Structures are given as structure tokens and as C-alpha cells.
Amino acid sequence: MKRVLLLTGKPSAGKSTAIRTLIDMIGADKCGGFYTEEIRGASDRLGFRCVTVAGESAELAHTDSASPLRVGRYGVMLEPFEQLAVRSVRQSMRQAQVTVIDEIGTMQLLSAPFRELVEQLIADPPHIVLGTIGLDVPVFGRIRNNPAVALYTLDESNRDALPALLAADLAERM
Template sequence: MKLEVNKEDKVSQHLLLTGKPGTGKTNLIKEAIARSKIKAGGFYTEEIRSSGIRQGFKIITLDGKEAILAHVNISSPFQVSKYKVDVDNLNKVGVSATQRALQECDLIIIDEIGKMELLSPQFRETVWQAINGGKKVLGTIMLNPNPFCDEIKHHPEVKVLLVTRDNRKQALAEIQSWLVENENRA
């Protein structure tokens, strides 16, 4: 069930979910933090759909700010697959929310560390600040190999949890257990 890069018995400082698209990683994070008492900040991403067809992605901060991350109908020099990526929106909304969370919260939510987000040098720098900043990070990270992501996955304080459609219930229980352990250490 699990892809655990950090296999030690101690509770890892950071928990990153990985898996194929559509396995519910973002929903697991949203559900788990809704049940947690830890003060959390940061952002998650959601699909933008029109007539049932995915048109792009938006960033939503835990305090309610929204911006388009990527869309088929925007102009940008940055592109991943068919989506043009708005790196400025990522920096203004996603990176800013993560930096605020580093100052004000006990738990940093970063959803996700993926191809689109990695186009921003500010985002990459902020991810490292979060990983090395002494706060807890709960997030998602791309499954496929990538030098930046692989370095994060192998950080000694990071545990990586593989989420599939078949293990969502167990994954939620594991996330909640990790949160409880971290609430007790906060």
C-alpha cells in the first residue's frame, strides 16, 4: 500500500502524498485537515471544468483566496501539456499563502509540488523553506521522477505515501494518525 521513502519508526516531520491523477489526494488532505485541530495554512489545487471537460486548474488558499494556475484559454509563455501556466498567479497566491503559513501556522499545506508549480523559482525556494523551516508540511508531490521532487522525497524528514483508488480509506487513516501524532508534538 505504501511507498515510504523514510522508513524509521519516528513520526516524520512532513507527509507527502503521491499517486496517479484522480486518486483523490487533494480530497484526502482537505478531509484530514477539516478534522484536525492544528492551525494550517497554504494552498491546494482544484480542476476547472466546463461541460464536464477539464479546462485548467485553480489555486485555492486555506483562507479562501483563489486564482487560475493554468488554463487552456489563457496567454502565458509557460505550458504543461495543453495548459498555459500563470506563474505570476502561483507566486502571488500560492507562494504567498505558503510563506504566510510559515510565519503564522503549525501545519503547511502544499498541494501540489508538480510540473506546473515547479516552473516558479519562488515556489521551489519556498518549498525548501517549508521543508527545512521546522514546521510540519502536508502536501502532494508528483509521482513521476523529477530531480527536484526526488530530492524532496528522499529528505530524511519526509515520508511519502502512495495513494491509489483502492487504498484511500487506509491512506486517510494514516494521514489522520500522522496529524494526531503531530498535534501531540506541537
């Protein structure tokens, strides 16, 4: 039985929303790790923050950031991301039944410790890993073809139904 369940899809398909719904459905007490939230302005997206399942948060990227690391119009702030997200994933690997990683994306993969942690989790998952991965991420093909990975494509036609199906699947795996 595959131990790494990843949602993929186009940007704004609802991957992070599905992850938050899944956390609620299976119980936050069984999960660790992090999910990603948009930072919104009056009319557009200004950046992203990562939020641990326990509720801590840190900015990952922002249009106003002076960081020299850029992905599109966003300055990426690795130090707060590594201190929060990488720590929460490592802690989840020791304590939780499900480790949440939302998302394995271009910004997050700028972090060497995060890349190493994802590679470790994909190669030898200690328990269930529930995450998201963007379609355009350079490591997508390698992760998609890993025998431990079950990949689910999220789009408008299935984004309302898929979380319930995955929650049932997760319940069987736990």
C-alpha cells in the first residue's frame, strides 16, 4: 500500500484547501507538518505563509520582501520557513500518524534542508505522508514515478469530492 499521497494540479486548483479539509476530516491530533496559506491584499495575492498543523505561522514569500531569492514577483524567505516548516515536519515524523507537507513547490525547494527531508520521506516514509506538489516543479517526474507515491490530480471537476475520498483512503491506511 502506498504511503505517500500527493495532490497535484494547476495553481489555484484548490490543493491547499483540500489539505486543510483533509486535516479537519482525519483529525488535527493525528497530523503534523504544515500547510500553505495565501497572503491576500485588497485585490491580489501578496505572498504566502506556512502554517503548522499546531497553528504556528511564518511568512514564506512576499512581494515586498527584500530577499535576493526570487520566484516570480515574490521574495522568498528561507530562514523562517526552515525554522518552522522543516522543524514541524521532523517533529511529525517522530510523533504523528500523518505528516502534512503543503507544498513541495519551487519556493520550498530552494531550501536544501527541506529538499533533503522530502527526499528522505519519499524514499522511506515512516508513516503516511499527505502533501501537494505543483505540476511544474523540477522534481515532479522523479517523485511521480516513485513506487511509494500515489498521485491525485485535483481540478474543478473533483475538488469538492476528492477530500472525502482521500479521507476514506487515509482511514484505511492508518
